[in-house]
Amino acid sequence: MYSVRAAVLEDLPIVERIAKANQDSLGFTYRFIFKAAIEYKAMALLVACKEDSEVIGFMRWERGIDSWDTVHEICVRQDFRREGIGKLLLNQIPRPMRLRCLVSADSNSFFEHLGFASTGEVCGRNIWLLFR
Numbered sequence: 001m002y003s004v005r006a007a008v009l010e011d012l013p014i015v016e017r018i019a020k021a022n023q024d025s026l027g028f029t030y031r032f033i034f035k036a037a038i039e040y041k042a043m044a045l046l047v048a049c050k051e052d053s054e055v056i057g058f059m060r061w062e063r064g065i066d067s068w069d070t071v072h073e074i075c076v077r078q079d080f081r082r083e084g085i086g087k088l089l090l091n092q093i094p095r096p097m098r099l100r101c102l103v104s105a106d107s108n109s110f111f112e113h114l115g116f117a118s119t120g121e122v123c124g125r126n127i128w129l130l131f132r
């Protein structure tokens with residue numbers, strides 16, 4: 001029912017719309033960074049789709065030169081939450097993985113639930129690690 005694919009430029013407006021609707025949790029996001037994630041190899045933007053068409057979530061991540069894969073944003077449209085889509089997106093990345101999100105985000109319990117361990121706060125963002 002739900003699938004994940006690499007984003008294409010045509011997905012940018014809907015990704016941006018979902019990001020803006022969730023600014024409280026994600027912080028500020030920028031179209032040029034989402035665009036760069038589509039166009040450059042070091043970064044990736046994945047979208048989750050309903051029945052291979054409608055985009056209902058996304059995840060931007062980056063393979064660092066320090067060998068860590070870092071998720072910068074993960075977001076699922078409010079009306080599609082708790083259906084396994086966030087987990088589906090995260091499962092596209094090999095472990096170990098690093099994740100940064102606002103300390104105040106409601107999603108902290110989601111990351112704990114999935115086995116992430118917090119390593120503390122840097123500039124208002126929590127750094128989470130997942131090894132398995």
Ligand SMILES: CC(C)(COP(=O)(O)OP(=O)(O)OC[C@H]1O[C@@H](n2cnc3c(N)ncnc32)[C@H](O)[C@@H]1OP(=O)(O)O)[C@@H](O)C(=O)NCCC(=O)NCCS
Pocket residue numbers: 022025026072073074075076077080081082083084085086087088100101102105106107108109110113114
């Ligand atoms: C965090 C977020 C991506 C989770 O997406 P989701 O599709 O609802 O998550 P899933 O349905 O895949 O949940 C996977 C598991 O975590 C659990 N879970 C989901 N949200 C949870 C929460 N807020 N607290 C605790 N557990 C949670 C689910 O019950 C499920 O458990 P199970 O595997 O034991 O059945 C989504 O809530 C979201 O987009 N939030 C706003 C943006 C955000 O905060 N992003 C993170 C900062 S970058």
